[in-house]
Amino acid sequence: MATARFLVSGKVQGVFYRAGTREQALVLGLAGHARNLPDGRVEVLASGEPGALDALERWLRQGPPLARVEAVAREALPEQALSGFGLG
Structure with a gap:
């Protein structure tokens, strides 16, 4: 298992970005x-x-269709034992 932190900038709030991310993460x-x-x-x-x-x-x-992503920064983190996929 690997763990990563992504920081996504652009028009990514109020456009179902988090909900879409959760759906994709669960499928994966x-x-x-x-x-x-x-x-x-x-x-x-x-x-x-x-x-x-x-x-x-x-x-x-x-x-998702309404988002306008400008940048995604990825940072590898030490392995973490996470469960589920939450929205905050």
């Missing part, structure tokens, strides 16, 4: 959370198979 078998940050970005913390994290990153770079 990932655990973690997606939450809005006060500065307008979305933080995604995900843990699972490395290939699934790569697939999630590809989705994060596009997002």
